Amino acid sequence: MDDKKVFECKESYSIGEVCNIIECEDHVLRYIEKVVNLDIKRNEHGERIYTIEDINNIKFIFKLKEEGLNYAAIKKVLEHNSEVAAEMEEKEEEEEKEESKELMVESEKLEKFMDVMGNLMDEKIQPIYDEISTIKDQNTKLKEDIEKEQEKHFRQLDDKIGKWREEHSKKKSLFSRIFG
Numbered sequence: 001m002d003d004k005k006v007f008e009c010k011e012s013y014s015i016g017e018v019c020n021i022i023e024c025e026d027h028v029l030r031y032i033e034k035v036v037n038l039d040i041k042r043n044e045h046g047e048r049i050y051t052i053e054d055i056n057n058i059k060f061i062f063k064l065k066e067e068g069l070n071y072a073a074i075k076k077v078l079e080h081n082s083e084v085a086a087e088m089e090e091k092e093e094e095e096e097k098e099e100s101k102e103l104m105v106e107s108e109k110l111e112k113f114m115d116v117m118g119n120l121m122d123e124k125i126q127p128i129y130d131e132i133s134t135i136k137d138q139n140t141k142l143k144e145d146i147e148k149e150q151e152k153h154f155r156q157l158d159d160k161i162g163k164w165r166e167e168h169s170k171k172k173s174l175f176s177r178i179f180g
Helices: 015-022 026-035 052-066 071-170 174-179
Strands: none
Touching: 015 026, 015 052, 026 052, 026 071, 052 071
16 A cells, blocks of 8 residues: 555545555455444445545554554554544544633623723723814914904004104105105
């Protein structure tokens, strides 16, 4: 058996394809399936359908057989591997549940923090925004008052300049009084 043999990756393989991949006879695969209780799925016609996992298990069985184990021992190894896999899966599920609980706790803490920050914003920052708004309104009113006062001042100045011109336009200039 050549573990490095290249084969096309598919979802399922027939017994003939698996025999070509593993390089063994189909009766050997059927025998191994029977003695080590492999659970190979079948299609609607009752034909065996092997998955990549099934092929890897069969390769593992051949490797154990080459190392000198008999089929009874291989069956126990596979059962033990199944038990270990089930225990690992159960442990992973428990760890995921714990992580989920921790995430929920962290999420609740974050939510509480956000509520506290929101309340803090409402209590502390909103009055500052209100004060800024009041200052802006006062600033706008002061600008308007200054513009009105400047307009009043410039009108008075224009009036005074206009009066001065009138008074001085009636009088003859020094040049016209001398030469005129």
